[in-house]
Each structure stands twice: as structure tokens, then as C-alpha cells.
Amino acid sequence: MDGSLVDSRGEIRGVLHAPDGRATRVAVAWPIGARTISVRGDGIAIDVPVDGLTARSGGWRGGAVHLIWSDDAGASAVTVDEATSLLALEERATPAIAEAARAARSGARRTKRRFRLAVGLIAAVVALPFLALAFLLFHPDPLLDFVVPRLPTAIDRQIGAMVRSQTEGAGNVVPNGPAAAAVDAIAARLLAHAPEHPYTFEFVLVRDETVNAFAAPGGFVVVHTGLLAHAASAEEVAGVVAHEMAHVLERHSVRQLVREVGFWALVAATFGSVDGLGGVVVDGARNLAQLDFSRDQERAADDLGYALLRAASLPTDGMVTFFERLAEDEPGVPALLSTHPGSAERAERLRARAREDGAPEVRPLDVDWVAVQASLR
């Protein structure tokens, strides 16, 4: 609205409704103190005595004033609804008309406020799904919680098979001997007491000096000779292996791989079908070695590993003491520690749990650890 619409003579813009029903845009000149106002428009030139004017509020939600008069031709009215014109009426018109103009202006303001509120509400409703998506972009866990359990475990097995062919292709698998037999004994004991699962666990010993063990999805578990060389007993190795098995049972790698496929693929899988996701996840598994578990996942693997060890009548502090010895003795950061951070805090947590649960019934593994160590030198 333009202030120049009200000139020095107090020009007011409106629409004239003539007795014959025609509507014409007009300008009303209302000089201060005038006894007569002039209504001018296209082919319109009417002078109206101020005494003969009455005002009635109207328009959408009371945002307008009708200036009404009668002459020989009948009743005419000029409808004024622009804020500047209503303001000019307030300044120049008779008290009754000025009051009607004031009421119309506040009615228009109220309507505008309500309109803004309505627009705001609609915008909020429309924006809500986008806000939800934006939230999930930074906190994808609810999406992952939904998608991962719906992925068939065939994906895990496919990834596991991939890792196995890579591992076997590298030619470092130690097929037999005391060390391989120790790994088999550990695996057999843990598997015999594992909860029901849809996977096929397979354990291989790989000649590699780094102190490490890892488990691919689907149950392909790799133990390095370096891990055995640095462990004080087969039970300690069993602790690490139980933890790795827990990662498989909880599908932690698959979850991390799904996380990596990207947010929109995840959204698509959530609202559509997970079928297309499988191939993408298997494809992404090429970078399996670079995958990091979250602290929560490590804690979950500790807990399930602990339960596995207890069920298998193996000492639960094996992994804990092993991590602690690694942290003290080893120069640099061994591979196992770099993928399992925060060992001190985790060790303390498991110790507290073990104190609470009381001493477990322990059945030592039938492994000649001295012979194992000798075979590795």
C-alpha cells in the first residue's frame, strides 16, 4: 500500500456501487472540514453532502467500510478497504464514520494475523516430514533399526564368502598344527554354547604378525598367529574370539555397511522395499576392513561375548586381561586395540559385572598352550 494514494486533499480510494449495480473504481476527495466530498472515477463525477453520508462496516471479516448515501437515482455506496484510505477516513470523516473506519482497520489487522497464523500452521505441517528427514540424516539409528532386521541373512553369508575367498586367496591360512588345533578347540567350545543363529561359523588361523582377530558377517572368523603369540592362554584368545562372534550375531558389520550406503538409499528402503539394498551393501563390503564399530556396538559385543564365555564355562576376564596386557606391554598401538578403543573403561565394566554374577564354573580348554607357542616360533 502506497502512502501517496492519500494526497493533501485527503483522497480516499474505493469502489463505487451505483444504483444500477455497476461497480467503478473511484477516488474520493475529502478535504478536512469539507461539507461536500467529491467522488471521481471513469465517467463518474458525483458530489455528496457529508450530512447525507452514513457508514456501515462490512467486507471480509469486517475489514471494509461502506459509505452510503441516497439521491434521486437511488442508494449508492463507496466501499473502502485499503489501510491508507481507511486511515484517511479516520482523520477526516465525521466521528461516526471515523469510528467505523477504525473498526475496519483493526478487523483487517486481526484477519491478517489469523491468516499469518494459518499459513504458519500449514507451513509447519508441510515442513514436518522434511524436518523429520533432516533429523534422521544426523541420527540414522531409528532408520537402521528398521531396515537392518529386514535384510535377509543371505547378505551376511554373501559378504562372509567374499572375505573367505580373499583370505584363502592370499595363501596365508595355517591349515593344521597345534595353533590351528587350538583355534578349532576354542571355536568348538564357543559354538556348542552359542544361542541359536542362522549363520555358519568358520574359523581360520592366518599367518600374520599383527595382534588381531576379526569376524566377517555370516560367521567367517579370522585369527592371526600374532594374537596367539601374544596371549597367555587359550582362554584369553577365547575371550577375543567370543567378542568377535558377538559382532557377527548382532550383525554389527552389516549395520555399519548399511549406514555407509547413504541416507537416501536408507530412506528408500524404509518406505519401500529392502530388496535393492542387499546388492549395494554387499558391494560396499569391499571396504569391510575400514569399518569402525561404534562404542555402543563394542559394549554390546562385550556383553554378548561375556554371556557366550559364561555359557561355555570359560573365564570371562580373558579378553579383559588380554587388552590390559596389550596396552601395557606393546610398543605402538596393536591392531586389535586400534579397533577396540576405550579398553580400560570396558575392562572395568566387565569386571564389575563378573563380581556381581559371582565366580563362573570354569572348564579349561584342552589345549597344550606351550606346544602352541612353540609352533609359532
Ligand SMILES: [Zn+2]
Ligand atoms: Zn569389537
